[in-house]
Amino acid sequence: MAKLAESSFQQAETVRVEWFATAPVGTERQETLTPLFWTHVTRKLRPLSRVTVMPEDGSWYQELLCVVADGRDIRMHELSFHNLEDTSDVGTSQEAADTRVEWAGPKHLWRVVRHDGVVLAKNLPTRGDANHWVAVTSKRAVA
DSSP states (O other): OOOOOGGGOOOGGGTOOEEEEEEOTTOOGGGGGSGGGGGGGGGGOOTTOEEEEEETTOOEEEEEEEEEESSSOEEEEEEEEEEOOOOTTOOOSHHHHTEEEEEOOTTTOEEEEETTSOEEEEEESSHHHHHHHHHHHHHHHHO
């Protein structure tokens, strides 16, 4: 049976670095596994770095392990992925059909916009909250 040498046992901070990356809204899960996605930060990464990725709109959460980093090439391995979008409570009435839910940036978060561009609600923390707002409002309009 092999035994671990004391010299092979060290604090993780001496071997790896942990990073957090805020991906642009609309970034797809698979894009973060391509070297092109990391082009501007390639020189900062090194093998065994752990990177947590979350898009600005908070729709998903991903943990990656950098397995190759040599200044030119980056290869990431996905450790976990969690879809955080809640698409429940989507309204089906005419009121709901005349609105859209969209990301308005880090200041205004999610918002509900009527077909003519009027903002009906803003500062909703998640897409699910915005969908819920539409569903509740459209049910009130029907009742």
